[in-house]
Amino acid sequence: MTQPLTLGRVFRLALLSLGALIFLAPYIFMISTAGKDQSEIFSASLSLIPQHFAYMANFTKALTRVSMPNLLLNGVIVCGLILVLQVVVAVPCAYAMAKLKFGAARILMAAVMLGLLVPIHAAALPLYVAFDKLALLNSYTALVAPFSISVFGIFLFLQFFRAMPDDLIHAARLDGMSEAGIVARVIVPNAWPAVTAFAIFSVVAHWNDLFWPLIVVTNQSYATPPLGVLFFLAAEAGDDYGALMAATLIITLPLVIAFLLAQKRFVEGITMTGLKG
Template identity: 80%
Template sequence: MKTRSRFTLGRLIRLALLLLGAVVFLAPYIFMISAAGKSQDDIFTAALSLIPTHFFYVQNFTKALDKVAMGTLLWNGFVVCALIFVFQVLVAIPCAYAMAKLKFRAARLMMVLVLLGLLVPIHATALPLYVAFDSLALLNGYTALVAPFTISVFAIFLFLQFFRAMPDDLIHAARLDGMSELGIVSRVIVPNAWPAVTAFAIFSVVAHWNDLFWPLIVISKPGYATPPLGLMNFRAAEAGDDYGALMAATIIITIPLVAAFLLAQKRFVEGITMTGLKG
């Protein structure tokens, strides 16, 4: 009976900590949903209230859809994230397979370069990349948005850890059947790598869907604006920011990310767990 009560107390403490963490994590979203239904007067009032005095959801969402071409923003975000993800996977999987399963002298050096690549942020290379795209007349287009991110050292590192956990006997059996290395990658490695691919997809899509820094540099035409860049239209130095409509627009561009994560949650957890295993 004593052991059972201790277990119950420990479980209650864990649940309380998890609940506290969930509240802290969800607090920004709660305030976002609350502000999306408030008028400007309610937002700037001294009293803190999550429930709007007057519900302005319809007005704010209508204003958000009228202020910017929301369909264009969402389409641009989808195209950019999809192209970046496809190119990243096409490059990362063969590189990671070679480093994990092939024996060659430069393997250790390549691993060091991958780890060093993780330390270089896009901000450090933004200026030379901008100059290069400007000289090639590639600004204000999908090429400028996609090209700098087609090679992801994080993807290579993630797939490398996943492929190391795969049994070598599977690779040897494929070689005995006469498969080439490219055939092994396409017919053996890729079908077994979907958990890792799904896990990386979440990281890649969230990072580039929410990216404002690079699109703000290379895009000046509204037709190629990504969702975060489109939210800049709600800023007004003279009239003040329209926070109600801004929060409504933020909810609209956040919904696809939430839906994608919920649909891929099981694969995401599986992929993260398996990339931590050592073969």
């Protein structure tokens, strides 16, 4: 049954539409610029619809001037490895803190909260020196290892697991399951909304990360998508902003598609992590 179109509802819809338009404006401008040639981009008039569609030429440049498939593959490998390691570490840690009784629980909770306050920038120099000494620069290890433990992931799963009924875990223990079996066969199957929500956060953050790859990668064979765009701009594109916007569109499109496909699970995960059991 549709709701009546009241003045308050019209105002809310207009406000939400305006907010969405503000947030989408850069992406809309990027799509528009990706279809323009150089002369039109720097013309005095501003038009979102290209006068002469140059999408084919700009996308051809974006795909040929740098190894775009290799950049996308590196992004998938790095983000996938980071996500798997983060979930494998965070789920058991969060389960132990949420459902097991032990003396160091409060200390670990304080450590998690403290870890949320420490940015990667603070540890960048010692990590770089360590990877240099181990001859691991320009490798997937250097790109993945510093992010294998996510305190944000532990905190997110902790809130989710606290909302799960204790009776479910007690029943599993009565059936003779070990704690590892409970995590694998009870906790994880019921935690997919939280895992999906965390996956969106993790993949978006590391797919778009430029700071750390810029430090540890100088070989284009290991370049992630944002670093590849930087190489593209610096070495090949020059002031060819149409091709640059086409390259950026190619790199950001997988994230947009992934979010649209997972948005229902994402909202469920965020909503349920706010519940208290």
